Amino acid sequence: MGTYRKIYNSIDIRRVALPYMQELAGKYGETSYLTTIDYSKYEGIVLEKIESNKTLIVVRPVGSNFPLYASATGKSLLSGLTDEELDNYFEHVQLIPFTERTLASREKLKEEIELIRHRGYATTHEEMGDGASAISSPIRNYQDKVVAAISLAGPSQRMMDQIPYIVPEVKSIAEMISKVL
Numbered sequence: 017m018g019t020y021r022k023i024y025n026s027i028d029i030r031r032v033a034l035p036y037m038q039e040l041a042g043k044y045g046e047t048s049y050l051t052t053i054d055y056s057k058y059e060g061i062v063l064e065k066i067e068s069n070k071t072l073i074v075v076r077p078v079g080s081n082f083p084l085y086a087s088a089t090g091k092s093l094l095s096g097l098t099d100e101e102l103d104n105y106f107e108h109v110q111l112i113p114f115t116e117r118t119l120a121s122r123e124k125l126k127e128e129i130e131l132i133r134h135r136g137y138a139t140t141h142e143e144m145g146d147g148a149s150a151i152s153s154p155i156r157n158y159q160d161k162v163v164a165a166i167s168l169a170g171p172s173q174r175m176m177d178q179i180p181y182i183v184p185e186v187k188s189i190a191e192m193i194s195k196v197l
Contacts, residue, residue, distance in 0.1 A: 036192065049169060087144065092137070117143045157197045
């Protein structure tokens with residue numbers, strides 16, 4: 017095993033991301049998530065979260081799974097897959113619409129993933145029927161492979177006005193975490 021690989025394997029992404037997540041959640045008063053892909057189920061998995069201190073919040077427990085195609089962090093994670101890996105994902109996952117906003121067709125989801133690759137962030141607005149909106153950006157390792165995603169999520173009525181301010185901050189934080197990895 018090479019030196020870089022040894023160092024990389026010793027880095028705990030949760031420990032690296034936690035202070036940034038706390039800063040993000042504290043500044044905007046919403047919940048921040050760190051997620052990755054559970055390839056055994058072709059779903060996202062929550063690695064860490066910092067909850068909002070407000071009464072109405074978006075909550076997914078640490079360790080819980082969620083559909084990649086209907087969440088901001090999931091779409092950020094999908095943006096890091098190669099076209100071959102993405103085709104494999106589509107072969108194993110049934111795209112079920114949760115709401116009329118859910119991107120439940122391969123073509124529309126592929127278009128969205130291309131857009132995310134280009135602009136460096138993903139958004140969702142009530143795609144899972146939970147009244148939530150989120151902004152996410154992919155986190156890359158030293159080999160430039162997407163290994164995780166960070167997001168800020170909250171009730172849509174609070175998030176909508178803040179999105180223009182949150183997007184550059186989430187992207188910047190993902191880039192800072194990526195530099196450490």
